[in-house]
Amino acid sequence: MTDQFTFKLLATDGGARRGKISMPRGNVRTPAFMPVGTGGTVKAMYLDQVRDLGSDIILGNTYHLMLRPGAERVARLGGLHDFARWPHPILTDSGGFQVMSLSGLRKLDERGVVFRSHIDGAKHEMSPERSIEIQGLLDSDIQMQLDECIALPAEPAEVQRAMELSLRWAERCKTAFGDQPGKAMFGIVQGGDVPELRVKSAQALNSMDLKGYAVGGLAVGEPQAVMLDMLSITCPELPENKPRYLMGVGTPDDILKSVARGIDMFDCVMPTRAGRHGLAYTRFGKINLKNARHADDPRPLDEESTCPAARDYSRAYLHHLVRSNEALGAMLLTWNNLAYYQSLMAEIRDGIASGKFVDMAARISEGWARGDI
Numbered sequence: 001m002t003d004q005f006t007f008k009l010l011a012t013d014g015g016a017r018r019g020k021i022s023m024p025r026g027n028v029r030t031p032a033f034m035p036v037g038t039g040g041t042v043k044a045m046y047l048d049q050v051r052d053l054g055s056d057i058i059l060g061n062t063y064h065l066m067l068r069p070g071a072e073r074v075a076r077l078g079g080l081h082d083f084a085r086w087p088h089p090i091l092t093d094s095g096g097f098q099v100m101s102l103s104g105l106r107k108l109d110e111r112g113v114v115f116r117s118h119i120d121g122a123k124h125e126m127s128p129e130r131s132i133e134i135q136g137l138l139d140s141d142i143q144m145q146l147d148e149c150i151a152l153p154a155e156p157a158e159v160q161r162a163m164e165l166s167l168r169w170a171e172r173c174k175t176a177f178g179d180q181p182g183k184a185m186f187g188i189v190q191g192g193d194v195p196e197l198r199v200k201s202a203q204a205l206n207s208m209d210l211k212g213y214a215v216g217g218l219a220v221g222e223p224q225a226v227m228l229d230m231l232s233i234t235c236p237e238l239p240e241n242k243p244r245y246l247m248g249v250g251t252p253d254d255i256l257k258s259v260a261r262g263i264d265m266f267d268c269v270m271p272t273r274a275g276r277h278g279l280a281y282t283r284f285g286k287i288n289l290k291n292a293r294h295a296d297d298p299r300p301l302d303e304e305s306t307c308p309a310a311r312d313y314s315r316a317y318l319h320h321l322v323r324s325n326e327a328l329g330a331m332l333l334t335w336n337n338l339a340y341y342q343s344l345m346a347e348i349r350d351g352i353a354s355g356k357f358v359d360m361a362a363r364i365s366e367g368w369a370r371g372d373i
């Protein structure tokens with residue numbers, strides 16, 4: 001048990017890192033995949049299942065929770081951990097990214113973002129200070145700075161403006177967060193696909209001596225090669241004794257290639273959202289259970305999996321559930337997908353610890369390419 005927030009680098013293998021984040025509510029083995037818990041729940045899952053799959057930490061969704069049921073109400077009810085019955089670490093985002101992608105009428109300026117709720121149209125103001133206050137009311141263990149993430153491609157001048165605004169907001173978030181020993185506030189590196197802006201953003205955040213660093217502004221429409229190039233430029237500028245979180249990433253292939261470039265933490269809606277849309281992630285690649293070719297297939301998704309959803313149900317049955325829009329279809333495929341992602345992360349952690357990351361990554365990628373699934 002610890003009352004501090006610490007990161008320990010346990011092993012490296014090329015650019016890949018094996019580490020451990022220690023917090024009062026528990027430890028996070030890195031590289032880690034963080035399931036997205038939107039309204040304090042990972043959709044279509046019980047949180048006990050999420051935990052049993054090997055998830056050390058989940059994401060709380062600040063934008064949704066501040067609108068409904070409200071951050072002050074969650075605080076009155078004891079904070080998000082008690083509210084959702086998840087006693088382990090929670091990382092909350094600032095809410096800013098979803099304001100930009102979910103809410104209607106919005107205005108962004110130096111003070112922050114003014115927007116209308118997509119639920120009832122009510123007007124809300126989100127400043128860096130208010131975002132940190134909300135994340136504190138949720139009793140979040142890792143809080144994210146408010147930032148401005150712009151879609152790519154974008155004009156370099158626009159990339160620079162958003163990056164410099166995000167740096168000023170990082171300072172304000174650091175001040176608002178203050179000194180909370182068992183918790184962390186992570187800065188977010190911006191700079192789009194412009195190398196010198198990425199370096200400038202990383203170096204400026206570095207000098208703020210934060211407890212962790214996210215790489216933002218990626219997986220927003222650019223090709224994977226551009227994303228990977230930006231990681232190769234950004235990660236070396238970040239302190240090696242602090243965790244690095246690549247926001248919104250990604251596919252299993254994205255994760256393998258990003259771990260190889262020094263990333264420790266990932267979040268992505270893909271495994272959960274895809275599960276609700278009939279898509280199964282397996283070690284043989286993706287399988288779309290909506291496809292009629294599965295209608296008579298008695299095989300499970302993966303008979304060697306330890307996850308019942310992958311091992312015990314025929315593809316024919318899963319196809320039937322998905323085609324009939326049965327809730328159990330979404331439940332079983334979400335369960336399978338998160339189990340696959342967490343098994344991939346466990347294999348990655350073992351590969352790094354045994355100095356076999358490159359061979360392991362090659363073997364995993366060949367499995368996806370096998371086809372005939």
Ligand SMILES: O=c1[nH]cnc2c(CCNCC3CCCCC3)c3[nH]c(NCc4cccs4)nc3cc12
Nearest residue numbers: 036059060061093097149216217218219220247248
């Ligand atoms: O610079 C960024 N700053 C802040 N957030 C970002 C996010 C959201 C990460 N997941 C938040 C979760 C919080 C809890 C609820 C679910 C989201 C990104 N997601 C992506 N790509 C995936 C994308 C998803 C949608 C459009 S692009 N790039 C991102 C870049 C940034």
